[in-house]
Amino acid sequence: MTDLEDKLSRVLAEAAHRAPERPAGLAAMVRTRHRRRRARTAALCAAAAVIVVVGGAGVAVNVLGAPATPNPAAGVNGEPAVDRIPPRIEKVWPQAVHKIPARLPDGRAYFPQLLLDERTLLVMTGVQDGKRQFLWSYDLDTGRPRQIAEIPPTKGSAIFADGVAAGGGNIVWWASYKEPGGPRVARIWMVPAAGGRPRQVTDVPLTNVMKQGHINGLAVTGSDVVFNYEKGGVYRVPLSGGTPQPVKGAERHHVLQWPWVGVHRGKAVFRELINVETGERRDAMVKADEEVRCGVERCSGVAVRYKTVKVERPRDRSGKQIKCGARRRPDTVQIQTILRRFVRDRDGSHERQLPNGFQMGDDAGLERFFKVTLKGPGNQPVLTLYDADTGTSADLGIRPDAKGTMAIPDGGLDRLITYPIKNEMYVLDLAAIR
Secondary structure (H helix, E strand, O other), X not given: OOHHHHHHHHHHHHHHHOOOOOXXXXXXXXXXXXXXXXXXXXXXXXXXXXXXXXXXXXXXXXXXXXXXXXXXXXXXXXXXOOOOOOOEHHHHOHHHEEEEEOXXXXXXXXXXXXXXXXXXXXXXXXXXXXXXXXXXXXXXXXXXXXXXXXXXXXXXXXXXXXXXXXXXXXXXXXXXXXXXXXXXXXXXXXEEOOOOOOEEEEEEEOOOHHHHOOEEEEEEEOOEEEEEEOOOOEEEEEOOOOOOEEOOOOOOOEEEEOOXXXXXXXXXXXXXXXXXXXXXXXXOOOOOOEEEEEOOOEEEEEXXXXXXXXXXXXXXXXXXXXXXXXXXXXXXXXXXXXXXXXXXXXXXXXXXXXXXXXXXXXXXXXXXXXXXXXXXXHHOEEEEEEEOOOOOEEEOOOOOOOOOOEEEEOOOOOOEEEEEEOOEEEEEEHHHOO
């Protein structure tokens, strides 16, 4: 064991013993969704394998659930170095920014879903209480909302509407229901974007949610709705109703952007793609030391080097060794050195370096715009948007709240990013940036 590894062993054990009650700094960021939040929690003993990241902003360690705080780089007079913060996004790309009230004129809170067109935002109300939910179109030019439909309530145990998608003048969504005496299903609904009464499309069996998961990847294509189970398997069903049928050749796949479907294989997500309408295949070039997430045209990720170190299990305040499971055994720590961060075309060409703080694992908007976390004054995180095509960055204006928590808008491959700041909702249309 080297001196570095020996020091890490002692630091990790002490970190788990003296972990603060809540995260601080960059570790205090939480991710939000355009639709609804999905809580993710981790038990203390779940972190048997720990990654230590070396490179970039310093060393970050996380053992047995202990929050990780990056070591700040030394600046002038020993003060932490501050990254150069770019101008606000409304200054850099004014054509892409719409700022609208964070509530509807009647005071209702709303949750953006998607852009129906360049000037129309689809929003949902009633998400917080789940009692009566409505879909609205919001005119970004006039600020006028128009009610499209009430989402049908149901008896029994229900998970409220999710996975909203649109196409061909129709809006679809799904909700998980379990009516008394019946099995749990994912019920798909549709309504014309012009408004009307929602109509049930189909019930998707959720016979083994723990194994298959729920459904996602919902999309409207022509006269059909397509979706996949969370653990894989693409299906389609007519908008007019019927029984979902598996898509041939996509039995273990996920929908990326219809008609492109792919697989999640290890640390190379969507490395292999197939167009289920034409049969065209696109396999990305990925090296052995790389972890990537791919879109239809590009892949982004990191090249890493791992080294495994055994660490003595931490002890509690009484000196007793913490026990996870039936046996006591040394914890495994992986020292991960990030060699480079990159984005490139699927064939391996046109590789460009990405900034150190880019959000690995997050989809890049239009496969071009990446969220990047910088270090601002007082070591506070600053969330920016980085354009890989031009190298231009913009400050999104998002800052930690009084509790030190900063919400990160959950991304996607589409054109829309939304997030609230005080009493305003920022609606970013990335397709407006040339």
